[in-house]
Amino acid sequence: MTAQIKVEHVSKVFKTPGDDVVALRDINLEIPRGQFVCLLGPSGCGKSTLLNAVAGFSLPSSGRIMVDGATITDTGPDRGMVFQEYALFPWMTVAQNIAFGLKIKNAPKAQIDAKVAELLETLKLTEFRDRYPKDLSGGMRQRVAIARILALDSPIMLMDEPFGALDALTRRSLQDELLKIWEEHKKTILFVTHSIEESIYLADRIIVLTYRPGTVKRDVLVDIPRPRDPSAAGFNALKRELAELVMEEQQRHQQAELRGLTTD
Amino acid sequence: MNKGTLSRAARGLWVPLLIVALWQGAAVAGWLNPQILPSPWQVLQRWYAYLMPMEAYDPAQGSYAKWLVSGELIHDAIGTLYRVIVGFLVGAVLALPLGLLMGASKRVYGWFNPLIQVLRPIPPIAFIPLSILWFGLGNAPAIFLIALGAFFPVLMNTIAGVRQVDSIYLRAARNLGAGQSTLFVKVILPAATPYIFSGARIGVGTAFIVVIVSEMIAVNNGLGFRILEAREYFWSDKIIAGMLTIGILGLAIDTAMNALNNHLLRWHRGLEH
């Protein structure tokens, strides 16, 4: 089976007034259709940079990213993005937010209404359909953000620490809902997190990135059957292994910051 | 209205009532020259006369309701309101697209900004001589001046509003498939409305100041004209009645703007209560 997303020799350099930041160096990945992939690493290792490159918001400095054989040049609804900051349109109600993508595609009204009603139901948002985002909790806002891209039936979902700002219980229930949606709709998911536990709970495959330059440090397949129990032995063994890898990068991050402090 | 707001309104009535009572007392005692400062009672009588029709009701001339609003004050208020609304709309309709373009494009901003920076500090009042040269007397110069007064606040706030649109909304919209025009109409414009609205509110306030001044110069009706006319006859009671009418009309316009604002921006975080 050929890969749906192909990342080939991707590097990203940010030019800054001081010196250039090499955020990504020579990343190579092949992600098959339907895989749930987590990008894991300490803050500043380039997770968002890689995700934004796949989303098409900011193209690689060199190398290329292909989706279904075509090189990415721009963002688009085939790769729906869920942002950490929700990014719901505050002037639209929940239902209008969900309908936005279909409306600008000029889908027939009956079809939009049916799709929106279905998604409101799936994400337990029906009674909030006419509320504005400011009146919703963080967990509900993120549900709307997920519904908004499900409305477009994007085959690929890109998620940048979507549950990072939520409390533990809300987070777990959204993780479970996401897994259900993923299994039902057969999405390919690229999910950024810096929570090791979250990555093991969710992913088929975890990609650990190194800190500056961002490269692939380890590519791990998680073969624990779902639903996964975070207190099980296998879960914890993997957690220890990944913690060690992430900690190494975290230390390099701190050392880099210290060096930065002494040379400034 | 519940008890709380009623009692709060009552509390706010004490000071004006006290002032009016002292004023009336001073007038009754003969301490005030009625030519310079008439008694409140005299003002009230004049106000009533100003409000009511001059001729007695005659069924042959039309309906009772029509007769009731045929008074001078109603005509003046309608004339003033008409100029404010038309002038404001002309100014805002010109400012809005220009502001959107200037906010969205650095290039367009570069073309227009120097000119605007020079014109903006000129008070609309300073355009009176030119406006009369260009448009003669009548509604045209008044509307020109009012439009000018409303134009800049709306323009500046629209530019600021477009610039502060969080780029995350643009990215989200583009990710959902929005093209350039959708982005403009469905994202940038609504995201900028809180700013545009506060500009509109300032613009209406300016328009209201300018309308009174321009009525004193270019036209022969309206509240501004009427108080200047009353001065020529030394009708100080009518001057004060006219001024109070201006105050009430201004308050009504601002209240209406505020209600519209709260309704259209009900989604906005700043309005959370």
Ligand SMILES: Nc1ncnc2c1ncn2[C@@H]1O[C@H](COP(=O)(O)OP(=O)(O)OP(=O)(O)O)[C@@H](O)[C@H]1O
């Ligand atoms: N626009 C930019 N200009 C300059 N440097 C940037 C820019 N964007 C990111 N960087 C740098 O590139 C590196 C990678 O950033 P990125 O945001 O991808 O990290 P991250 O792994 O998502 O971190 P976090 O977990 O904090 O979100 C960081 O060191 C960051 O400082």
Ligand SMILES: [Mg+2]
């Ligand atoms: Mg990030």
